Amino acid sequence: MAHQAHAYHMVDPSPWPLTGAISALLMTSGLATTFHYKTTTLLFLGTTLLLLTMFQWWRDIIRESTFQGHHTTSVQKGHGYGMVLFITSEVFFFIGFFWAFYHSSLAPAIELGGLWPPTGITPLDPFEVPLLNTAVLLASGVTVTWAHHSIIEGARKPALQSLTLTVLLGLYFTALQAMEYYEAPFTLADGVYGCTFFVATGFHGLHVIIGTTFLMVCLLRHTHYHFTSKHHFGFEAAAWYWHFVDVVWLFLYISIYWWGS
């Protein structure tokens, strides 16, 4: 029987990178055709293929690690670097939108009335729902840390309890923000104010949904005993991502909601 003389994981051939790339093509072309011709077929196909790709790729990773034992310490270390680099790339993604916001708001154009918020815009009160949203995300940062320590200490029930609380807080944030979007007296079409507001908070909201989903998967895995007190990198990656989402919100709150009002 062949053994590897190294601590790394040489992954078996897989179709999911190809299906992922195809879904990217279908989604981009699909978005363009949806906007220009009002037909959603390509976009729908692309999205379905993306969801299937993600499900099967990550399921394979769980099989290779939890069930086949391929994730040595060295492999975990590499995943750590990967997750940090990915989150860093996302930070730069958001920097772009903050740049756009500050560009437009620090020296407001004369067409907006030469002031910020522009004439005719009633901004949301930062001390109502936005403040509640801040408390919700900060609380979820505390609960996810409680969950992490519980997993390390092998405390199963507290881990499940705290992880569930974290997910519920994430869902609560999303529900509150959706309500805010509906109740807002300004829209995406309200010039550069509406544009910077909804694009920045919109992408943040999308990341909250992604983070909540990641945590839900961790919760499901923990109920199935996938994590040990010493080896639970999937959970750690989810927790890092969640903290990143929280920090982005804090910047959004201070810049757009508070200073920008």
Add this chain to the structure above:
Amino acid sequence: MLQRSYLTQVWHQLSSPAAGHGEKSAKTWKMLTFLVALPGVGVCMLNTFLKAQHHSHEQPEFVPYSHLRIRSKRFPWGDGNKTLFHNPHVNALPGGYESHE
């Protein structure tokens, strides 16, 4: 090579579960959750609820500013004139609020 930097030594002390000094255990974070974090959320919920009651429910006045309600191109849904989260009560169309039937 046997010398570790001061930082590495401190890091190892803080991250090992056996260390007593300065470590935050699950119990501490549980207390923070129920004594600080969740009550904080509760206070903010109450504050939001109370402030919302003070709101007037009038529609904001409509002024046909040209820098707002921009329609360079029709939206690819519905009649092409309403944003995705359109709320007829507070979102006027370029010509004004929709008449309520």
